[in-house]
Amino acid sequence: SQTIHQWPATLVQPVGSPLSLECTVEGTSNPNLYWYRQAAGRGLQLLFYSVGIGQISSEVPQNLSASRPQDRQFILSSKKLLLSDSGFYLCAWSVEDAVGYTFGSGTRLTVV
C-alpha cells in the first residue's frame, strides 16, 4: 500500500533562518506531488506541484522554493524565513488526480 511521510511534525524557527521540509512517498511510482500551506483559520493554498523529477511548477511568488531530486521525494525550502511563512505545511500525492489527493501528516511551522 502507498504511504506518505512528512517531517518534521513541528518546527519553530527564527526569522531569517533557512528551512527544509521533506516529503517521501512509498509504494507508488511517478506520483504527482504537491506542497500546500494552511494558515490559521484559512483554506489550503497550493504552493508547488510536480509531475516528475525536476519538474516543479510554482503557484505563488514568495521566498519558498521546491525541488524533486528523486521520483518519490519532494522538498520545500527557504533561504530566509519571514514571519508570514508561519503555517501548517502539507505535502500531498496522487497518481490520478481524479481520485483525490492523499495528504501527509503535515508540518506546523512557527516563525518567531
Place this chain on the structure above:
Amino acid sequence: QKEVEQNSGPLSVPEGAIASLNCTYSDRGSQSFFWYRQYSGKSPELIMFIYSNGDKEDGRFTAQLNKASQYVSLLIRDSQPSDSATYLCAGVNSGTYKYIFGTGTRLKVLA
C-alpha cells in the same frame, strides 16, 4: 477567479441527527468534487469523491452533486461526536485541473 465556497460554521447537530454540509462552486466546467475531513491539528483525509449528478453513498456518508445549480453537499447520517471536525470541499478547475479548496465548515456533534 474560480472559487469553491462553504459556510464556515460552526454547524452544531445533536448526536444521532443528520448533518448537512453544503458547498457551491463557480466553475461550471468542474466535473469532479471531493470531501475531506480535517480534525483539529491534523491533515485532511479524503472521505468521498463524486463526478456524476445525483447521490453517492458510502456508509453513513452521502455526497450529492447538482451541476445545474453548482452545488455539492455531504450528508452524515447518525452523526457521532467523533464526526466533529472541519469538512473541506474541493473541486477540480476545468482549465488547470488543479484542486480548488473551500475554506471548510466546522461541524460540532453534541453528545
